[in-house]
Amino acid sequence: MIALEQAQKMIDVALETGASAGWKPLSAVVLDGGGHVLAFARADGAAPGRFEIARAKAYGAVMLGMGGKAQMARAEAQGYFMAAVNGIYGGQTCPVPGGVLIRDNDGLVIGAMGVTGDTSENDAEAALAGIAAAGLTGES
Amino acid sequence: MIALEQAQKMIDVALETGASAGWKPLSAVVLDGGGHVLAFARADGAAPGRFEIARAKAYGAVMLGMGGKAQMARAEAQGYFMAAVNGIYGGQTCPVPGGVLIRDNDGLVIGAMGVTGDTSENDAEAALAGIAAAGLTGES
Amino acid sequence: MIALEQAQKMIDVALETGASAGWKPLSAVVLDGGGHVLAFARADGAAPGRFEIARAKAYGAVMLGMGGKAQMARAEAQGYFMAAVNGIYGGQTCPVPGGVLIRDNDGLVIGAMGVTGDTSENDAEAALAGIAAAGLTGES
Amino acid sequence: MIALEQAQKMIDVALETGASAGWKPLSAVVLDGGGHVLAFARADGAAPGRFEIARAKAYGAVMLGMGGKAQMARAEAQGYFMAAVNGIYGGQTCPVPGGVLIRDNDGLVIGAMGVTGDTSENDAEAALAGIAAAGLTGES
Numbered sequence: 001m002i003a004l005e006q007a008q009k010m011i012d013v014a015l016e017t018g019a020s021a022g023w024k025p026l027s028a029v030v031l032d033g034g035g036h037v038l039a040f041a042r043a044d045g046a047a048p049g050r051f052e053i054a055r056a057k058a059y060g061a062v063m064l065g066m067g068g069k070a071q072m073a074r075a076e077a078q079g080y081f082m083a084a085v086n087g088i089y090g091g092q093t094c095p096v097p098g099g100v101l102i103r104d105n106d107g108l109v110i111g112a113m114g115v116t117g118d119t120s121e122n123d124a125e126a127a128l129a130g131i132a133a134a135g136l137t138g139e140s
Numbered sequence: 141m142i143a144l145e146q147a148q149k150m151i152d153v154a155l156e157t158g159a160s161a162g163w164k165p166l167s168a169v170v171l172d173g174g175g176h177v178l179a180f181a182r183a184d185g186a187a188p189g190r191f192e193i194a195r196a197k198a199y200g201a202v203m204l205g206m207g208g209k210a211q212m213a214r215a216e217a218q219g220y221f222m223a224a225v226n227g228i229y230g231g232q233t234c235p236v237p238g239g240v241l242i243r244d245n246d247g248l249v250i251g252a253m254g255v256t257g258d259t260s261e262n263d264a265e266a267a268l269a270g271i272a273a274a275g276l277t278g279e280s
Numbered sequence: 281m282i283a284l285e286q287a288q289k290m291i292d293v294a295l296e297t298g299a300s301a302g303w304k305p306l307s308a309v310v311l312d313g314g315g316h317v318l319a320f321a322r323a324d325g326a327a328p329g330r331f332e333i334a335r336a337k338a339y340g341a342v343m344l345g346m347g348g349k350a351q352m353a354r355a356e357a358q359g360y361f362m363a364a365v366n367g368i369y370g371g372q373t374c375p376v377p378g379g380v381l382i383r384d385n386d387g388l389v390i391g392a393m394g395v396t397g398d399t400s401e402n403d404a405e406a407a408l409a410g411i412a413a414a415g416l417t418g419e420s
Numbered sequence: 421m422i423a424l425e426q427a428q429k430m431i432d433v434a435l436e437t438g439a440s441a442g443w444k445p446l447s448a449v450v451l452d453g454g455g456h457v458l459a460f461a462r463a464d465g466a467a468p469g470r471f472e473i474a475r476a477k478a479y480g481a482v483m484l485g486m487g488g489k490a491q492m493a494r495a496e497a498q499g500y501f502m503a504a505v506n507g508i509y510g511g512q513t514c515p516v517p518g519g520v521l522i523r524d525n526d527g528l529v530i531g532a533m534g535v536t537g538d539t540s541e542n543d544a545e546a547a548l549a550g551i552a553a554a555g556l557t558g559e560s
Contacts, residue, residue, distance in 0.1 A: 004464050037471035040460040044424050047249070048174055049203025049229065051457035056228045075220040083223055091227030095220060144324050174454010177331035180320040184284050191317035230510070327529070328454055329483025329509065336508045355500040363503055371507030375500060 002032060002102065002111050006134040007039040014115050014130035015043050023118035026126055029054040030102075032111045035062040043117070050116050053094060057123075058114030060085070060093030061101050065109060067139045068124060071095035098123030101139040102131055113138065142172060142242065142251050146274040147179040154255050154270035155183050163258035166266055169194040170242075172251045175202040183257070190256055193234060197263075198254030200225070200233030201241050205249060207279045208264060211235035238263030241279040242271055253278065282312060282382065282391050286414040287319040294395050294410035295323050303398035306406055309334040310382075312391045315342045323397070330396055333374060337403075338394030340365070340373030341381050345389060347419045348404060351375035378403030381419040382411055393418065422452060422522065422531050426554040427459040434535050434550035435463050443538035446546055449474040450522075452531045455482045463537070470536055473514060477543075478534030480505070480513030481521050485529060487559045488544060491515035518543030521559040522551055533558065 007030035018026040025043035027050035032038050035058075042050050061067055064085070066074075075082040075095040082095045097120040102111040113131055115123040124140040131138035147170035158166040165183035167190035172178050175198075182190050201207055204225070206214075215222035215235040222235045237260040242251040253271055255263040264280040271278035287310035298306040305323035307330035312318050315338075322330050341347055344365070346354075355362040355375040362375045377400040382391040393411055395403040404420040411418035427450035438446040445463035447470035452458050455478075462470050481487055484505070486494075495502035495515040502515045517540040522531040533551055535543040544560040551558035 004461055008461065032468060034468050036468035037460060038462050040457060041424055041428065042458050047203060047205030048452060048454055048456035049205075052203075052228045053225070056224065079220045079223075082220055086224050086227040091224075091230060094224045094228060096218070096224075144321055148321065172328060172454065174328055174452065174456060176328035176454060177320060178322050180317060181284055181288065182318050188312060188314050188316035327483060327485030329485075332483075332508045333505070336504065359500045359503075362500055366504050366507040371510060374504045374508060376498070376504075 002030065002038060004039060009134045010113055010130035011039055011041050013133040014126040015041060017126040017129045018118060018122070019043070023122055026115055026117035026123070027051060027054045028113065028115045028127070028130065029058055030111060030113050031058045031062055033062065033109060035059050038111070046117055053116040054114040056092050056094035056114070057096070057099030057116060058112040059089065060095060061099040061112040062109070063089055067101050068095065068097040068099035069140055071099065072097060096120045097140055098127060100124060100127040100131060103137040103139060142170065142178060144179060149274045150253055150270035151179055151181050153273040154266040155181060157266040157269045158258060158262070159183070163262055166255055166257035166263070167191060167194045168253065168255045168267070168270065169198055170251060170253050171195070171198045171202055173202065173249060175199050178251070186257055193256040194254040196232050196234035196254070197236070197239030197256060198252040200229065200235060201239040201252040202249065203229055207241050208235065208237040208239035209280055211239065212237060236260045237280055238267060240264060240267040240271060243277045243279060282310060282318060284319060289414045290393055290410035291319055291321050293413040294406040295321060297406040297409045298398060298402070299323070303402050306395055306397040306403065307331060307334045308393065308395045308407065308410065309338055310391060310393050311335070311338045311342055313342065313389060315339050318391070326397055333396040334394035336372050336374035336394070337376070337379030337396060338392040339369065340375060341379040341392040342389070343369055347381050348375065348377040348379035349420055351379065352377060376400045377420055378407060380404060380407040380411060383417040383419060422450060422458060424459060429554045430533055430550035431459055431461050433553040434546040435461060437546040437549045438538060438542070439463070443542050446535055446537035446543070447471065447474045448533065448535045448547070448550065449478055450531060450533050451475070451478045451482055453482065453529060455479050458531070466537055473536040474534040476512050476514035476534070477516070477519030477536060478532040480509065480515060481519040481532040482529070483509055487521050488515065488517040488519035489560055491519065492517060516540045517560055518547060520544060520547040520551060523557045523559060
């Protein structure tokens, strides 16, 4: 299980990663292993709808056991499949980088992080930095 | 914040822009910075479902912080992403021109206008005319 | 059918009725005979969620062919029935005064008005004033 | 507008209020004036579904412009009205204490806080403590 202190560390580091690189303001969420929200923050200046995008990136990752990059590869190969997945999970998935699985030291998936606001690649990089700072392993 | 008087001015000018150009009857909505409806009007002769299209154009713009043209470019490049966004926001987005961000004199997004009824390009032109008439800046 | 000019007259008079009486800021919608939005306005200072309340008052009136007062009487007598109605129409009904049927000179229902913001009784009074000003007959 | 730093201060103080009093673990959200999520945290040991409860308490407050205590009074007097409101807002409201309006120094509503986990009365007390610590005024 992810402690709240760890989740907040991940989010702080993800947002700082973007701010120090001069990216657009980021928003970041951490979900537990059941896809439920542990913590979230939206940087000043980000658009109001960023929570839903961040959560969808992370939710699809947890529910499918696939990071955003693997989901995007599947969407490029079989768009109708990922469209169906979006409907199956009530519209709460987003198959692009920035949804990152969180694994513990035994390799078990214990949650996911979702980051949004800049390019999808940069979003994923910020998530990986946050997860590493909390002593865990990300799969983007 | 957008005053009701400003929102009604935007809508009046948008509908007049279409009428004087001989376009099909337009419908126009103004949303506040949180995506909530301030004012709406549907010109005589427009189809009954126009409110939902107008609002979706404007709602996606506010929630993502992107005008309809930028959303359409993203949809053309990565259709599965904008399809997922539609699901994420409960089906309430429409990635084509006619959804226009409203910025104040400091450049902050304070709402969005959505116009529908003629071609998407003309819809966007009518919205820009309305926003300018209210002394604000549109980003289509 | 209700012309846009009539719908806007109804809304202007309803909002002025509240403003001149010193009531809380009102929001008002006019729906056509199919329950679809013709026009709406939210007075400055009203809470952001007022469009949905106004529309639900009017939508339930049109869809059931019952004004808000008759709906409220039914809700007081049989709460489970009006709760089921709310679910049946996708959550888009509100069984209190302020939803007012609009009848033409032959007595036919051609739409409904929904007003919200002050007490339900005052909301209904403002709607009736607006409908009368447009030369039509309201049933609250 | 509420800055992220203020929102995080509100949440930290709300969770500490509960922890130092020996209450059950709390979860707390801060929404902006449009009902969109700014920040959230769920204390270790809280049930997985707490985000949705916290957000619903705060969302109903923002959308209606009424704190949780006023909503509960209305629900006790007219249960069918608050049941309808829940449907109108897509199931995203919760009419009990713990949803607290956030007002700025001019008295304007700029958002809402939602706290859940212990009794509704204690939830509201924790929210008020958090809002006060951020230099703003809560209406529970």
